[in-house]
Amino acid sequence: MATLPGSASDCEALIAYDAAQSRLATHSIPLGIERASLAKAGRRAVAEAVYARIDSPRADTAAMDGYAVRNADIDTGQRAFPVTGTHFAGGASTSPLTPGSAVRIMTGAPLPAGADRVVMLEQVRLEGDRVILPQTLSAKVHVRRRASDFAAGDTLLKPGRVIDPRALLIAAAADVAELAVWRRPRVGFLSTGDELTDPGNAAATTSDIPDCLAEAVALLARQWGAKPAGAARVADDAEAIRGAAEGALADCNVLVVIGGASRGDRDFARLALLPLGLDLVFADVAIKPGKPVWYGRIGAQHVLGLPGNPTAAMTVARLFLAPLLTGLDGRGTDAALVPTMLPLADDAPTAIREQFLCGHADGAGVRIIERQMASSQAMLRNADMIVRIPGGAAPSPAGTSVATFRF
Known part of the structure; x- marks a missing residue:
């Protein structure tokens, strides 16, 4: 002590x-450790791993607005398809796609069984109750496969991860309502x-x-x-x-x-x-x-x-x-305490004791604010980082790489 x-x-x-x-x-x-709802978990650190409770997507879904068709029909040279229905996001696909037909489909809607391609709305034209596809189609099938983002049981957040907006989104998408977080x-x-x-x-x-x-x-x-x-x-x-x-x-x-x-x-x-x-x-x-x-x-x-x-x-x-x-x-x-290493824009002052000086970043690296005083207040308005300068007689000239900490 x-x-x-x-x-x-x-x-x-x-x-x-x-x-x-x-x-x-x-x-x-x-x-x-305590448990917190998603609404109260923000900026907390995860104490236990977060696992997905469901697949994402939960089924093969459309990645674009367009028409769901079968590649097998396209391979035969068919380009005109009767439209037999419409699928919206949030709906369930209950009936398979009839061979030789198409279904109007919205982004995020589940594909009917048998469909394996979505042709974008911008690439087709309509003739009555038929949709006409172009002769040349994109290599992309515009389908998000089931569990292609994550599968039930996958580890999505590891212990120690801070719940920022991105992590909060992931936890919610995993169908998790509460998180184990550190107090x-x-x-x-x-x-x-x-x-x-x-x-x-x-x-x-x-x-x-x-x-x-x-x-x-x-x-x-x-x-x-x-x-x-x-x-x-x-x-x-x-x-x-x-x-x-x-x-x-x-x-x-x-x-x-x-x-x-x-x-x-x-x-x-x-x-x-x-x-x-x-x-x-x-x-x-x-x-x-x-x-x-x-x-x-x-x-x-x-x-x-x-x-x-x-x-x-x-x-x-x-x-x-x-x-x-x-x-x-x-x-x-x-x-x-993870430092960012930056070059000094100017020579640093020397001192016997190790120094932690106010600085700010510019195009040349990090610039130490002049006339450093422990009692100063006004210089803090421009200080966005703390610059660590080793103690001793050895100088730290401009260009020297130094540790900096976000202030």
């Missing part, structure tokens, strides 16, 4: 980024800071600042699959922090503490939670920005501490809260 404030190593980063992620993954165990983590939020006030109220004072992080971090959590479980704001007071945290922990799986993570005289977050049984897993990660980030457990609940500086807090939330949530909801922490 990491060292708490007050140790001899207070000013040192205690753990490397990759080691911190490894510890986070060890603790990010899925919360359990969504419930996340509570606790902001600390004497100076904070609700957005919209700061202008009426001379020193208050808007709480810009609470709603932003909550939205990020929702984007990564969480279910918000309430938010509170308290002053920089250990007892107030402890009381608010104790109340929040009763109704959430994850508590995100925003602010109070550093070592100022009024940064109480970690110390305030020790009497509640906080077991610190890691703290003080060797990254810039976001070194004060910490993570621990209070019983079954997870607690993640974010720094109070806006860009640092959002960076840390993306790097640690997002994988914690995907781990708890059955997708695994790696689901939030």
